[in-house]
Amino acid sequence: MTARSTSETARDIPEATVARLPVYLRALNTLADDEIRTCSSEDLASAAGVNSAKLRKDLSYLGSYGTRGVGYDVDYLRYQIAREIGVTQDWPVVIVGIGNLGHALANYSGFRSRGFHVVALLDADERRHGEHVAGVLVRPFDDLEAIVAEQGVAIGVIATPAAAAQDVADRMVACGITSVLNFAPTVIAVPDGVDVRKVDLSIELQILAYHEQRKAQL
Amino acid sequence: MTARSTSETARDIPEATVARLPVYLRALNTLADDEIRTCSSEDLASAAGVNSAKLRKDLSYLGSYGTRGVGYDVDYLRYQIAREIGVTQDWPVVIVGIGNLGHALANYSGFRSRGFHVVALLDADERRHGEHVAGVLVRPFDDLEAIVAEQGVAIGVIATPAAAAQDVADRMVACGITSVLNFAPTVIAVPDGVDVRKVDLSIELQILAYHEQRKAQL
DNA sequence: AGGAGTTTGTGAACGTGGGAACAAACCGAG
DNA sequence: CTCGGTTTGTTCCCACGTTCACAAACTCCT
Ligand SMILES: NC(=O)c1ccc[n+]([C@@H]2O[C@H](COP(=O)([O-])OP(=O)(O)OC[C@H]3O[C@@H](n4cnc5c(N)ncnc54)[C@H](O)[C@@H]3O)[C@@H](O)[C@H]2O)c1
Ligand SMILES: NC(=O)c1ccc[n+]([C@@H]2O[C@H](COP(=O)([O-])OP(=O)(O)OC[C@H]3O[C@@H](n4cnc5c(N)ncnc54)[C@H](O)[C@@H]3O)[C@@H](O)[C@H]2O)c1
DSSP: OOOOOOSOOOOOOOOHHHHHHHHHHHHHHHHHHHHHOEEEEHHHHHHTOOOOOHHHHHHHHHHHEEETTEEEEEEHHHHHHHHHOOOOEEOOOEEESSHHHHHHHOTTTTTTGTTTTEEEEEEGGGGTTTTTTTTTTEEEGGHHHHHHHHHHHHEEEEOOOOHHEEEEEHHHHTTOOOOOEEEEOOOOOOOOTTTTOOOHHHHHHHHHHHHHHHHOOO | OOOOSSSSSSOOOOOOHHHHHHHHHHHHHHHHHHHOOOOOOHHHHHHTSSSSHHHHEEEEEEEOOOOTTTTHHHHHHHHHHHHHTOOSSEEEEEEEEESHHHHHHHHHHTTTGGGGEEEEEEOOGGGTTTTTTTTTEEEGGGGGGHHHHTTTTEEEEEEHHHHHHHHHHHHHHHOOOOOEOOOOOOOOOOOTTTTEEEEHHHHHHHHHHHHHHHHTTT
């Protein structure tokens, strides 16, 4: 968050920009599938659903990868964004809590195609052990430490009930995981240096409900 | 977005605050379960994982519901937030695309307990029709218009593949849905007056990957 | 009743993000 | 080579969001 060490090429990309880079990458992939080689900031911005000035400013944090009067080379820009995000490599991920949601996540093919692969599915309920989901074995939660150590896992996904989420997060952090994606509807506390992102269906619906109510009041 | 009509009590709550109100509500529910009657902004803020000054400012947009020197009455504040968000009433919701994710969503009990209930599950694949998920029948996508009209549905959830998402959204909007929650990894375009929120697992993971990569560079 | 202690509600300072607008840079035609 | 047309990269400014800090308001004890 603060002082950059000796500042090699270490650019500091705003958080809001980081959150949009994956959207640009996806839009570029779609363009590439349609065999489009070059695009203007206007083209890409409308494909990504943002303002073109914002798009250009976002890209300018990565470097100067466009050509004035021409636009951006789709493949080249695609690679640059992928490299900046860090998805030119493949990240191993563990999923904990293989219930309704955990099954859906394990079956999700979009994982692998976007730079991630599931190395383990863990659950505390022994009745679930031994099952295979999308070709991956469901194993005891207590195998966590061994798997993380062996496979060098840095990213963990929590899909357990809310009551278990903090305990699961603590165990993850203790064995070296430094990024957590939490689907349980609860706030989890982690030490500095660990990133947590949450996905909360109910919150999204409640935000929609708020605006819906406002619309109805007119 | 602009001029408030005649401004009765029409407060204008900042978007960032709206997004946090559901988190406060959840924290208050947890406190109420523990039979805590009163809490300070500090207590509630730490339960919600935010700064206490931010919490107080957020709550001040709703009105002045605390007592100086004392704090907030848990039940009273809970009701006020629920009313402001609009979850004192029950919102009917349709889910389109009953595959892996759609099944998980349909089975999700957190829906009903938070002010929403699933009135219909729709899928274009006729092999899925007739199945019951969590007690609700899976019906043809073409039933959308009839269901929305009959039940007065305002909120739709899209859990189809990306390729179908825009078409589904168009159909939803055409028959009167004005709030959409989109799980498909694609940008969907809607007319003014319709709200869209997206939930995108891959984007969340890519944001984590970015920060993970930065950590590794030190 | 008064004073000490507590906690809210908010004004003001600060930081981050968004968008218009434009100079700089490039292409292609003549 | 020059000129007109195009599109990027960036500057400047405004709006929004966050945090500090403190007066106002309340409770409780003496
Ligand atoms: N199903 C959905 O669509 C949905 C949507 C939004 C949020 N969520 C949230 O996601 C989480 C999972 O939802 P679900 O519907 O899959 O629930 P579920 O009950 O079907 O699955 C939870 C799984 O976690 C396992 N588990 C429990 N405690 C554990 C522990 N300490 N360690 C390891 N595993 C443990 C259980 O054995 C079970 O298999 C919940 O917090 C839920 O609120 C679910
Ligand atoms: N599974 C996950 O955990 C996960 C995670 C993140 C995002 N997603 C996204 O959510 C969406 C659904 O994922 P999934 O794994 O459930 O896929 P899925 O293929 O299992 O299910 C998709 C369902 O949508 C139906 N469908 C297709 N076209 C339709 C149309 N025009 N109208 C109505 N229904 C239609 C299909 O018949 C199928 O039942 C995808 O866009 C996926 O990228 C899934």
